[in-house]
Amino acid sequence: MDLGLNGKRALVLGASRGLGKAIAQSLLAEGATVFVAARSLDKIEAWAEGMDAVHPVKMDLSDLAQVDDLVNKLLGEGGVDVIVNNSGGPPPGTALAAERCAWISHFEAMAANLFHLTTRLLPPMQERKWGRVISITSSGVEQPIPNLALSNGIRSVVVGWSKSLANEVAGDGITVNVVMPGRIHTERVDELDAAAAKRTQKDIAEVAKASRATIPAGRYGKPEEFADVVTFLASDRAGYVTGSRIRIDGGAIKSI
Numbered sequence: 001m002d003l004g005l006n007g008k009r010a011l012v013l014g015a016s017r018g019l020g021k022a023i024a025q026s027l028l029a030e031g032a033t034v035f036v037a038a039r040s041l042d043k044i045e046a047w048a049e050g051m052d053a054v055h056p057v058k059m060d061l062s063d064l065a066q067v068d069d070l071v072n073k074l075l076g077e078g079g080v081d082v083i084v085n086n087s088g089g090p091p092p093g094t095a096l097a098a099e100r101c102a103w104i105s106h107f108e109a110m111a112a113n114l115f116h117l118t119t120r121l122l123p124p125m126q127e128r129k130w131g132r133v134i135s136i137t138s139s140g141v142e143q144p145i146p147n148l149a150l151s152n153g154i155r156s157v158v159v160g161w162s163k164s165l166a167n168e169v170a171g172d173g174i175t176v177n178v179v180m181p182g183r184i185h186t187e188r189v190d191e192l193d194a195a196a197a198k199r200t201q202k203d204i205a206e207v208a209k210a211s212r213a214t215i216p217a218g219r220y221g222k223p224e225e226f227a228d229v230v231t232f233l234a235s236d237r238a239g240y241v242t243g244s245r246i247r248i249d250g251g252a253i254k255s256i
């Protein structure tokens with residue numbers, strides 16, 4: 001199936017590892033030119049060595065000046081066709097323990113600056129009458145995850161913004177969707193399992209086994225399985241999918 005991505009320009013945030021890296025690699029396999037942004041430029045350069053279609057960019061989403069520098073660079077080159085909003089997750093913790101300063105700082109990096117970046121990059125898409133905006137959130141926006149209050153709350157804001165934006169730009173040929181990963185086996189999931197093991201004083205393998213037992217598929221997902229769904233949503237074939245939340249969780253979310 002030709003996804004119509006050959007020659008398209010995509011921006012993938014948080015692409016030094018995990019889901020962002022897998023998404024960037026999936027888009028590259030379909031012939032897209034990919035700008036990959038993250039704080040750890042060396043990690044991007046390590047996996048992208050020798051790939052001419054990869055353009056690594058060092059950027060910290062919490063720094064608005066760096067966000068604007070990237071946007072200005074991209075707009076100067078004609079913009080992009082695909083935006084994948086993927087931010088790092090906040091530290092685990094309860095809602096009762098989360099302080100005001102933590103909510104504000106993580107909201108800026110995980111929501112406000114993403115909204116700003118996307119809004120600034122939309123005009124070239126509107127002129128071309130084609131564009132894709134895909135935001136990676138979490139299964140916690142539908143079924144809050146214990147001890148991840150900051151993530152549950154802030155990523156839910158991204159869902160509301162995405163649906164509002166989808167309605168506003170659908171007539172311009174731009175789709176806006178949210179993709180919700182469940183337990184996809186990345187470094188982030190390993191870190192969360194390690195934190196849970198420390199909190200409960202259990203072995204990490206025991207924690208991971210218990211976590212897998214809650215998933216009907218009986219396993220953690222592969223980053224490639226997640227990335228390929230995102231790539232389809234970025235494609236020409238997915239032009240009638242917008243304003244949607246897509247689960248990739250092995251059936252873990254209990255609701256219909």
